[in-house]
Amino acid sequence: MSKIFVNELKDHLNKEIISNFLVTEKILREGAKDFYLRLKLADSSGSIAGNVWNNAKAIAEKFDEGDVIQVNGFVITYKAQLQLTVNKLKKVPQEEYDLQDFLETTSKDINKLSDKMFSYIDSIKNQYLKELLLNIFEDKEFFTKFGQAPAAKSWHHNYIGGLLEHTISVTGLCDYASHNYKVDRDLLVAGGILHDIGKVFEYQVVPNIEFTPVGRLVGHIPLGDNFVSDKAKDINNFPKDLLMKLRHLILSHHGEYEMASARLPQTLEATILHQADNFDAQSIGVQQLKDAVTDGDALWTEFDRLNSRFYYIK
Numbered sequence: 001m002s003k004i005f006v007n008e009l010k011d012h013l014n015k016e017i018i019s020n021f022l023v024t025e026k027i028l029r030e031g032a033k034d035f036y037l038r039l040k041l042a043d044s045s046g047s048i049a050g051n052v053w054n055n056a057k058a059i060a061e062k063f064d065e066g067d068v069i070q071v072n073g074f075v076i077t078y079k080a081q082l083q084l085t086v087n088k089l090k091k092v093p094q095e096e097y098d099l100q101d102f103l104e105t106t107s108k109d110i111n112k113l114s115d116k117m118f119s120y121i122d123s124i125k126n127q128y129l130k131e132l133l134l135n136i137f138e139d140k141e142f143f144t145k146f147g148q149a150p151a152a153k154s155w156h157h158n159y160i161g162g163l164l165e166h167t168i169s170v171t172g173l174c175d176y177a178s179h180n181y182k183v184d185r186d187l188l189v190a191g192g193i194l195h196d197i198g199k200v201f202e203y204q205v206v207p208n209i210e211f212t213p214v215g216r217l218v219g220h221i222p223l224g225d226n227f228v229s230d231k232a233k234d235i236n237n238f239p240k241d242l243l244m245k246l247r248h249l250i251l252s253h254h255g256e257y258e259m260a261s262a263r264l265p266q267t268l269e270a271t272i273l274h275q276a277d278n279f280d281a282q283s284i285g286v287q288q289l290k291d292a293v294t295d296g297d298a299l300w301t302e303f304d305r306l307n308s309r310f311y312y313i314k
Contacts, residue, residue, distance in 0.1 A: 003101075007045035009082055010294045012075045017084075019071060020092055021048075022102035024208040026065045028056060041071065041084065042208070043102045046292075050084040059089065066207035068092045068102060080298030099207060106161030110147055113164050120171050120193060126186040128238050129246070133193060136231055142200070149200050150209050155306055156285040158209060163199050166280055170195065173276035181268065187242070188269045191249030195273060198224030198250075221262050224250050245269070253277050286311055 004012065004019040024047060025040035037052035037060050050073065052059050063069050072088040106113075121137065124130045137143050151157030151166040171192035178185035201223045202215030214223065225247055232238045232246075248270055254261035255274035265271040289301040290313050300310040 003043075005045040006041070006043050006048050009048060009075050009084075013077065013082070013294075014075065016072070016074050016087075020068055020097060020102075021050075021071055022099075022208060023063060023065050023067050023069055026060065026063075028060050037086075039084075039086070041069075042104060044100075044104055046104060048082055048084055050086050052086045052089070054087075063089070063091045068094075068097050068099075077295050079302065080293050080295040080300065081302050082294045103205065104159040106157075106159055106165045108161065108165050110161055110164065113161070113168050114143075114147065116168050117164070117171075117193065120168075120175065120189055124186045124189060126190075126242075128235060128242060129186050129190045131235055132228070132232055132238070133190060135234065136194075136197075136228075145200050146197070148205055150203055150205065151196060151199060151281075153203065153209050153211065156281045156288065160205055163196060166284070167193060167196060169280040169284075170273070170276045173279060174273060177272045177276065181272065183269050183272065184245075187245055187249070188272060190246060191253075191269060191273050192276065194224065194228055194246070195250055195253045195277060196220060196224065197227060198222070201227070219260065221251060221254065221260065225262070249273050282307075 004017050006021070009017065021041035021043055023039060024042045025038075027038045029036055029038055035056045037056040039050035039052070041048050041050045050071065068091075069089045070092055071084060071086055073084040073086040076083050076085055117137065121130060121133045124133065137146070147164050148160050149163040150159055151162040157163065157166045171189055174188045174192035175185070177183065178188050198220030199215075202212060202220040204210050204212050228250060229243065229247060232243050245267065248263060248267060251262040252265040252270045253273050255265060255278065257264070261274075265274045285306070286301075286304070289304060289311060293301055293313060299312060299314055301313060303310055
């Protein structure tokens with residue numbers, strides 16, 4: 001049996017398929033007449049919703065999130081989105097698959113993103129900020145983790161390499177702003193590079209993207225602030241005022257207390273970083289919703305629960 005990838009399912013619309021997928025979400029719900037099982041199924045090419053309508057409670061006991069299952073199902077569209085109606089499924093033994101085949105990864109070239117990261121670091125003239133950044137990112141073990149981390153669990157850049165991709169985009173926006181506004185470019189670019197560094201510790205990637213205990217209980221903003229503060233202690237005479245301003249960028253980049261920001265942006269650099277972060281996150285989030293639409297006649301995306309709206313795509 002040859003593997004049918006998620007991004008190939010559109011070619012099998014209204015047809016029965018058999019293929020293996022990673023279960024990244026599994027929710028048993030009670031419907032009007034009986035229980036049904038809502039699944040999110042994934043492989044390296046993307047993800048798709050799946051539904052088990054019959055005998056859902058018994059079937060739900062056969063596998064868990066993070067398992068790979070073989071699905072026998074029917075490809076349909078519902079509200080302009082492809083879905084799988086699952087008729088049969090079975091858990092696939094671990095020795096019969098390579099988990100890497102089921103983990104979605106950035107479409108960007110990781111090596112080029114890495115080179116861009118270090119070009120931004122090389123462009124920084126402040127010796128303390130440059131030394132701080134090199135101490136962090138020249139640690140090969142840490143940089144490997146950074147390069148594999150997602151930027152989110154669900155909304156934007158929620159795939160391997162997503163954090164690096166998002167970081168480069170945000171830093172690029174900050175670099176652009178530094179040529180148009182009276183800011184400390186070195187501080188702003190360093191903030192762009194470091195603003196989400198706590199996400200390395202906030203998420204696990206394997207077998208699927210999920211919060212770590214410390215990620216759920218503490219969160220990436222305090223984790224990033226603590227990490228950067230500790231690294232600054234290793235640099236002789238790191239200016240306290242400079243560290244305070246850098247920490248403020250990390251602590252305030254979500255912009256609002258309602259969005260889990262530890263502080264409101266209170267410098268021009270912090271204001272720009274927040275806007276750059278939100279610009280990239282929202283733009284990619286909407287783009288991912290648009291890319292998920294498979295019905296050529298559809299006018300709208302799937303409903304965006306985070307922002308409470310649909311998006312017009314024509």
